[in-house]
Structures are given as structure tokens and as C-alpha cells.
Amino acid sequence: MTINILIVGAGAVGAFYASRLALVSSTQVSVICRSNYKAVKANGFAITSPKYGSYTFTPYHTFANPRQAIDSKIKWDYIVVSTKALPDVSDDSEILEGLVGEGTAIVLVQNGLGVEEPYLKRFPSAIILSAVTIVSAAQTEHGVIKHNRWTRISVGPYLPGSTSWVAIESNKRFVQLLQAGEIKDAEDYSHSKLQMVRWHKICINGAFNPSAVLSNGTTNNAMSMDPELYIHLKGVMDEVLETAPKVLGTPLPKEFATSEAILKSTQKNTSGSKPSMLLDWEQGKHMELEVILGNPIRIAREKGLEMPRLQTLYALLRKAQENRDRAKSQSHL
Ligand SMILES: NC(=O)c1ccc[n+]([C@@H]2O[C@H](COP(=O)([O-])OP(=O)(O)OC[C@H]3O[C@@H](n4cnc5c(N)ncnc54)[C@H](OP(=O)(O)O)[C@@H]3O)[C@@H](O)[C@H]2O)c1
Structure with a gap:
């Protein structure tokens, strides 16, 4: 069964992890781009890494905006959000309107505390997975990703005051996908850890x-x-x-x-x-x-x-x- 993954915020972190998830035979990884749309649509992402070498990641779909992703009618299993978390500038949970369906897990790969709350508020019944990475990566020009060092990503279901076996299972599967994409130090954590x-x-x-x-x-x-x-x-x-x-x-x-x-x-x-x-x-x-x-x-x-x-x-x-x-x-x- 195909696992459809959508990346929202296809910059340094988003494109790097997307490129690893795309290596897994069961996945189809698409991206919503913004300023890098033209470059990515034309050439995909060029990744350089001291660990994985140089390679190209061509997304399954490269969307110019969320509307195109909605119009694709794809049922997303995972929507990975890796925009910069700037709640004082924009509520990025809004981008996901019309994209989150039954069983979709929203994966937040962002620094900081409280990043999950706007998503929980907007999508109270969705699965929310919270992820912290220590990767060092940069988008040096549109569509060019330089992975500098480290890969570790810790992922846990966001379940404040509740339990959901579906979320726990979804979390486990996402970590397994990362590991299958050779992110060996992807870690499956509980909410509290x-x-x-x-x-x-x-x-x-x-x-x-x-x-x-x-x-x-x-x-x-x-x-x-x-x-x-x-x-x-x-x-x-x-x-x-x-x-x-x-x-x-x-x-x-x-x-x-x-x-x-x-x-x-x-x-x-x-x-x-x-x-x-x-x-x-x-x-x-x-x-x-x-x-x-x-x-x-x-x-x-x-x-x-x-x-x-x-x-x-x-x-x-x-x-x-x-x-x-x-x-x-x-x-x-
Ligand atoms: N880079 C690292 O080494 C690193 C390490 C650990 C954690 N983090 C964390 O990971 C998160 C992402 O960081 P990053 O370094 O990957 O940032 P980044 O390179 O700036 O990537 C963010 C991407 O999100 C896109 N974006 C923002 N708003 C959007 C929207 N409304 N629609 C579509 N795309 C949108 C940006 O597009 P535009 O270019 O058009 O703005 C950009 O491509 C942050 O929370 C950061 O603190 C980063």
C-alpha cells in the first residue's frame, strides 16, 4: 500500500527528511513549495551530505500552493510541517485546511515549545506527531540543500492528557519510514518523553x-x-x-x-x-x-x-x- 507524504515548508529540514523518506519503496513524497517552486519544479532538490553523498530528490508532485495539493485529491497519510514556527507572523495550521482527512497524521518538525497547539486547536481529532531534530542543514539556493552534520530526529505523539493507540502506532510507522530511509537515529518516543x-x-x-x-x-x-x-x-x-x-x-x-x-x-x-x-x-x-x-x-x-x-x-x-x-x-x- 502506498504511503502518501506531503511536505509543507520544503526548505532545509523539510527537503532533507523528504529526500530520505522518498527512498522507501512504499512512499510517494510530494512537496508544497513557495519561493523555491520554479527551481524545484524544474530540477528537483540537489542534496549534498557528508553522510549520504550527493543525490537528487525529485518529489512525486511539486505543488506551487496548497490549492494544487487539495486539487490532487490525494489522501495524505502524513503531512510534515517544517516551516519556521512564527506564530507572531502567521498561523501555519491554516495552510493545512482541506488537506487533513481521516487518518492523516500531522508531523511537526520545528524547534520550540507549544508549536503543536495551533494544530490541535484547528484539527482537534487529527493525529499530531511532534518531532525534534538536531540536524544541521541549509538551503543555500533555491532547491539546493546542504546537509552539514547530524541526523537525529526524535518523534512522539502529541497527546496532552489523552491516550490514542492510533497516534502511537502512526508515530511508530513514521519513525520506521525514517529508519528505512537510513535515518538510523530516528527515535520513537512517548508524548511525555x-x-x-x-x-x-x-x-x-x-x-x-x-x-x-x-x-x-x-x-x-x-x-x-x-x-x-x-x-x-x-x-x-x-x-x-x-x-x-x-x-x-x-x-x-x-x-x-x-x-x-x-x-x-x-x-x-x-x-x-x-x-x-x-x-x-x-x-x-x-x-x-x-x-x-x-x-x-x-x-x-x-x-x-x-x-x-x-x-x-x-x-x-x-x-x-x-x-x-x-x-x-x-x-x-
Ligand atoms: N536548518 C536546520 O539545521 C535546523 C535544525 C534543527 C531544527 N530546525 C528547525 O526546523 C524548522 C525549519 O527550519 P529550516 O531551517 O528548514 O527553515 P527554512 O530552510 O527556512 O525552510 C522553511 C521553508 O518553509 C517555507 N514556507 C514558509 N511558509 C510557507 C507557506 N506558507 N507555504 C509554503 N512554504 C512555506 C519556506 O519558504 P520561503 O523560502 O519562501 O520562505 C521555506 O522553504 C524550524 O523550526 C527550525 O528552527 C532547523
């Missing part, structure tokens, strides 16, 4: 991403080598790692890396990689501030907990982005 993974990733993204912007473009490695920034990064990470168990009501697993281990490994990684928030800032784009900083702060606050270090980064960067955008719009008057 996946939320722990999300919080743990916040500890990394919440510390490095805003600090890279506020320190005027410092790479992760350079920040981890700077004595004052080391103290700052460790402080932010420890704050998140201490708050997460109180919010989740359970300790984080022992195997999750400590702040010291994360900093040590960053000190060894001399590739000069810049966090995504810094890349977005440098390109004048909107940053994922709400899901990486705002939502964790608000979720903790609901439980009476404050994270003052994270809150300081959020308040400063939100204002910096607001000022930049105002200056930009005034210069266009």
Missing part, C-alpha cells in the same frame, strides 16, 4: 541563539570559548534545565546532556556554525523568538515559575526585532 526533549533543546537554542545575535554575530564555538559568555550560557542552560522538571512534573532523563557537556562539545566544534536565529537576524528575517523564548517563559509562568535569564534575552531581542522592523518600514515610506 518528547516534551522533555523539546525542553532540553530549549536549553540549547534558548541560550545560544539569542546570545549570538545580542553579542553581534558570535558563533557558538566562539561564545563557548569566551569566559564571560561561558558563564552566561551555562546560567541560561541551568535555569531551563532546573525549570523543565518542575513544569513537566518529572525529572529529565539522566542520559540528557548537562550544560557542562553541551559547552564542552561546543568548544570542540570549530566548524564556525552560526545558530539559525543569527542567520535570520543577519538576513533581516523574523526570528523564532516566540516558540524558543516566549512560550517557555509563559508556560513556566503559568506554573508560578520565572526564568529571569531567559526572560532578559527575550525582552531585549523582541524589542531589537521590533525596532529593526519599524526602521525598515519607515525607510520604505
Whole structure:
């Protein structure tokens, strides 16, 4: 039986995982493109990877917009959403209107906390799978995907306060498809463990991403080598790692890396990689501030907990982005 997969947000992460899922004989993987439509329709995606070599991924269908995907009348088994999560800019769950049918699982491959909520609200009876990846990839030009390193993706059903064997099974099958596409470290998690993974990733993204912007473009490695920034990064990470168990009501697993281990490994990684928030800032784009900083702060606050270090980064960067955008719009008057 054919498994129909639709990618919404066919950029770095979406196209990379799509290209692996497409290798499985039972799948047909289609994409909805936006600015890269012309290039992808003409030539597919050119992928380069230190692990998988250079190859082309030609989607089964390349759609220019959601309407074309609806008109195809395909019954989607999985809709993978890998747009940047920017709830302050757009509610991307809207893109899925008319595409989610009975048995469709929505897979959210995005950073941050609370990304599942708009989808749960719009599609209360759909299966929602939540995924966290540590992959490093970039779309260097339209249709050209550079996989830099790492492949790990952790996937769990999103079941706050409920149980669904259908969702658990669907999650298992999706992870098996990724593994069949040679993503050997695709992991099948429970709802609660996946939320722990999300919080743990916040500890990394919440510390490095805003600090890279506020320190005027410092790479992760350079920040981890700077004595004052080391103290700052460790402080932010420890704050998140201490708050997460109180919010989740359970300790984080022992195997999750400590702040010291994360900093040590960053000190060894001399590739000069810049966090995504810094890349977005440098390109004048909107940053994922709400899901990486705002939502964790608000979720903790609901439980009476404050994270003052994270809150300081959020308040400063939100204002910096607001000022930049105002200056930009005034210069266009
Ligand atoms: N890149 C990484 O290494 C990495 C690693 C871990 C996690 N993540 C997370 O993964 C998520 C995706 O990141 P990414 O780096 O893959 O971003 P990206 O390269 O910018 O890809 C996002 C894609 O979504 C498309 N898109 C946005 N809105 C759309 C719409 N309404 N209709 C159709 N397409 C739309 C964008 O099109 P346009 O180009 O036209 O805007 C772009 O092609 C983020 O949450 C990020 O934090 C990324």
C-alpha cells in the first residue's frame, strides 16, 4: 500500500527528511513549495551530505500552493510541517485546511515549545506527531540543500492528557519510514518523553541563539570559548534545565546532556556554525523568538515559575526585532 507524504515548508529540514523518506519503496513524497517552486519544479532538490553523498530528490508532485495539493485529491497519510514556527507572523495550521482527512497524521518538525497547539486547536481529532531534530542543514539556493552534520530526529505523539493507540502506532510507522530511509537515529518516543526533549533543546537554542545575535554575530564555538559568555550560557542552560522538571512534573532523563557537556562539545566544534536565529537576524528575517523564548517563559509562568535569564534575552531581542522592523518600514515610506 502506498504511503502518501506531503511536505509543507520544503526548505532545509523539510527537503532533507523528504529526500530520505522518498527512498522507501512504499512512499510517494510530494512537496508544497513557495519561493523555491520554479527551481524545484524544474530540477528537483540537489542534496549534498557528508553522510549520504550527493543525490537528487525529485518529489512525486511539486505543488506551487496548497490549492494544487487539495486539487490532487490525494489522501495524505502524513503531512510534515517544517516551516519556521512564527506564530507572531502567521498561523501555519491554516495552510493545512482541506488537506487533513481521516487518518492523516500531522508531523511537526520545528524547534520550540507549544508549536503543536495551533494544530490541535484547528484539527482537534487529527493525529499530531511532534518531532525534534538536531540536524544541521541549509538551503543555500533555491532547491539546493546542504546537509552539514547530524541526523537525529526524535518523534512522539502529541497527546496532552489523552491516550490514542492510533497516534502511537502512526508515530511508530513514521519513525520506521525514517529508519528505512537510513535515518538510523530516528527515535520513537512517548508524548511525555518528547516534551522533555523539546525542553532540553530549549536549553540549547534558548541560550545560544539569542546570545549570538545580542553579542553581534558570535558563533557558538566562539561564545563557548569566551569566559564571560561561558558563564552566561551555562546560567541560561541551568535555569531551563532546573525549570523543565518542575513544569513537566518529572525529572529529565539522566542520559540528557548537562550544560557542562553541551559547552564542552561546543568548544570542540570549530566548524564556525552560526545558530539559525543569527542567520535570520543577519538576513533581516523574523526570528523564532516566540516558540524558543516566549512560550517557555509563559508556560513556566503559568506554573508560578520565572526564568529571569531567559526572560532578559527575550525582552531585549523582541524589542531589537521590533525596532529593526519599524526602521525598515519607515525607510520604505
Ligand atoms: N536548518 C536546520 O539545521 C535546523 C535544525 C534543527 C531544527 N530546525 C528547525 O526546523 C524548522 C525549519 O527550519 P529550516 O531551517 O528548514 O527553515 P527554512 O530552510 O527556512 O525552510 C522553511 C521553508 O518553509 C517555507 N514556507 C514558509 N511558509 C510557507 C507557506 N506558507 N507555504 C509554503 N512554504 C512555506 C519556506 O519558504 P520561503 O523560502 O519562501 O520562505 C521555506 O522553504 C524550524 O523550526 C527550525 O528552527 C532547523
